[in-house]
Amino acid sequence: MNKLALSDEILLSIEKPARYIGNEVNSVRKDLSEIDVRFAMCFPDVYEIGMSHLGIQILYDMFNRREDVWCERVYSPWVDLDRIMRERNIPLFALESQDPIKEFDFLGITIQYEMCYTNILQILELSQVPIFAKDRSESDPIVIGGGPCTYNPEPLAEFFDLFYIGEGETVYFELLDAYKENKKNGGSRRDFLEKAAHIPGIYVPSFYDVEYDADGMIVKFAPNNANAPEKIKKEIVMDITDTYYPKKPVVPFIKATQDRVVLEIQRGCIRGCRFCQAGMVYRPTRERNLEMLKEYAYDMLKNTGHEEISLSSLSSSDYSQLEKLVSFLIDEFRSKGVNISLPSLRIDAFSLDVMSKVQDVKRSSLTFAPEAGSQRLRDVINKGLTEENILEGAGQAFEGGWNRVKLYFMLGLPTETQEDMEGIAVLSDKIARRYYEIPKEQRNGKVQITASTSFFVPKPFTPFQWSRMNTREEFLGKARIVNAAMKEQLNRKSLKYNWHEADLTVLEGVLARGDRRVGAVIYDAYRRGSLYDSWSEFFDNRKWMAAFEATGVSIDFYNTRERSLDEILPWDFIDTGVTKEFLKQEWQKAVGESVTPNCRMSCSGCGAAIFGGGVCFEN
Incomplete structure (x- = not known):
């Protein structure tokens, strides 16, 4: 049994103490005297979310197959424990050993979603590891980021020592071996980073400089260290x-x-x-x-x-x-x-x-993702789905006993018109009509069609990475158009419409396509108390808007302008x-x-x- 880092008094005072005690079935315990490298694998969200992440399960298993490596897990403390840890100066700890994260060789953070960025800073601060990479000493863990958001790591560049670009099964062991060799030879933190820069897929942000012109555009992104390659190639299995x-x-x-x-x-x-x-x-x-x-x-x-x-x-x-x-x-x-x-x-x-x-057909609902309300716009986004496909599929589902359908769409897609927006309601109604075309004796009660729209965010390495993004007001205006069109449909009583949070989407857009200057906004927002931003009960847009104003960073620069095809993008150095x-x-x-x-x-x-x-x- 591991010695818990939290007292019984604290565990009894917080919500779901099982988030922090470790010892779960199949968790790995090792003898520290036989270990050369300690790796803390972090998902910067609450335990229940992090435990569901397949990538961490794969890497946890992979690392722990090595006798000389012990990989443990750490998640973001929930807000109740966060407060107690700050008040009592309790360092963040790993679940398996309950040892402080600051005693580990590596802190590996999976970056799954832009709205967890302030939680990353929480992890670092509660671990008592300097938030900025430049401030870390020889005794601090090497902080490495991986996951989908590393395809544009630049907003987080100043907080990480390394990023692993691509799939983790390929060169992680080479990285750990380089660390062991460097440690054995008495090498410094910088010596290790220079060795790491030679490993495919490893990006060391401090080894690169960015230059901007008077309009804020990137004019040069280049290595400042001879060990760093100009391009980082994605690792793939x-x-x-x-x-x-x-x-x-x-x-x-x-x-x-x-x-x-x-x-x-x-x-x-x-x-x-x-x-x-x-x-x-x-x-x-x-x-x-x-x-x-x-x-x-x-x-x-x-x-x-x-x-x-x-x-x-x-x-x-x-x-x-x-x-x-x-x-x-x-x-x-x-x-x-x-x-x-x-x-x-x-x-x-x-x-x-x-x-x-x-x-169970009678209890479950079907999910369709047409993404756009008109065929024209589905062709624009290359969805590969025709209205005939959708209605035929819905008809077969209804004949099979289903009577509840969830539809997912996006608003704010490039070239979108009012007709496309109203098409969401029209298509929803056509699906409801299709239900009433089957014989009454084959129907399973009333049909329920729930249409939900998220707001479109252009992402790096997609054909839409050059696209302008809508403003908050434009998004909400479009949602109102769809809502009004829903109320005009013949089967409106069978239709329900939901839409996403516009403020959150605008922020996600900046973080998705931002450059290094956006890091100052993330840090400022965190200092103002932003945390668990993907949770609606904690997201406070006012704090973020204050952070943009305080740092002088423009939302419109990153979101609402359309980029030219020859512009240098912050992620162009990744292949x-x-x-x-x-x-x-x-x-x-x-x-x-x-x-x-x-x-x-x-x-x-x-x-x-x-x-x-x-x-x-x-x-």
Whole structure:
């Protein structure tokens, strides 16, 4: 049993003390006398969210397979414990050993979402590690960032020693070996950073300088250290069958957001939606072997006691062995009371047939993501989905017994018109009408259509990275147009409409496409008390607006201007495999309302195949 860092008095005074005590099933304990490298793996959100993150489970398992490395976990303390730790000067600690994070060799932070940036500063401050990398001493942990937001790490550049760009299974061990060698030879922190800069996929922000012109544009981004390369190439695992994956994932003590076994069936996506960063940066598409997935399903269920298994990917319908895998899972596990979850399915006859086998049709709702209300705008974003596809899929679902449908759209997409916005309501009504076209005796009560709109944020490494973004007022005006159109539809009593938080979206836009100057805003907002910004009950836009004003950073500079195609972008030094020329072509095709076929239909020449070794996938 580990000695707890928190007293019984504190544990009894806070919400969900099980977040902080460790000792969960399958957590790893090691003898410190046999360890050379201690690595604290952090997800900068509350325990229940962080425990649901597959990437950390993979790296935790991978690191702990090495006898000389002990990887432990740490999450953001909830606001009640945050207050107590500050009042009593209690340093943030790892769950497994309960030792202070400041005693570790590495603090690795997964950066999943822009709105967790202030939580990253909370982690550093509560760990008693200097927030700015330049202020850290030889005894402080090396702070390394990974995850999707590292595809534009610049807003966080001053807070991190290193960033790992790409998939973690490739060169992390090389990095740890370089650290061990440097430590053995008595090398300094800077010596290690210089060694790390030679490792593919590793970005050391302090080894690069940025110059701006009078208008605030980047005129030069270049290394200031001979060890640093001009381009950082994304790390990628081409064979995702013969690689690391946990057979014994850690089982949380309390209910997590994703409280189930997760089988990642493939990486990448063939679809090429122009708004989707994941669909671009995780290219090429790679599938896991069916037999490997069967084996892991058995072992993970046995080793965790979970009663649900979820198939994870960006587009599960495109996994070539899906039918065989689902049939196997049903045959083997349904009789044992194991539920099967299938997110990210396209609504077609095959997917509906699969879903009808694995879930209770009468209790569940179907999810469609048309993204845009008109066919014109769906062509602009390259959604690859026609109105006929949508209505046909809805009809088949209704005939199969479903009567509740959730629709997801975006507002503020490039070239959007009022007709496109009103089209969200029109399409929702057409789906409701489709329900009433089936014979009355086949219907399952009244139909319920819930349409939700998020506000579009242009992301790096997408064809829309040059696009202007709407203002808060424009977003809310568009939501009002959709809301009014909903009330005019024939089946309005069956329609419900929700929209996203506009203030949060504006801020996400700045953080997504910002440069190093945005770091000052993040720091100022944190100092004003911003924390858990992705949680609506804690997000305070006034603090952020005050931070922009105090630092003199312009929201409009990052959000509302359209960038020229020859502008130097803050993330241009990263090579994801998808070429900038391809993204430019896709941006121009979007403006021309032209569709690009998906990767399985024909190769679009994005560059990912060559980058990954010549093959995207086998037909």
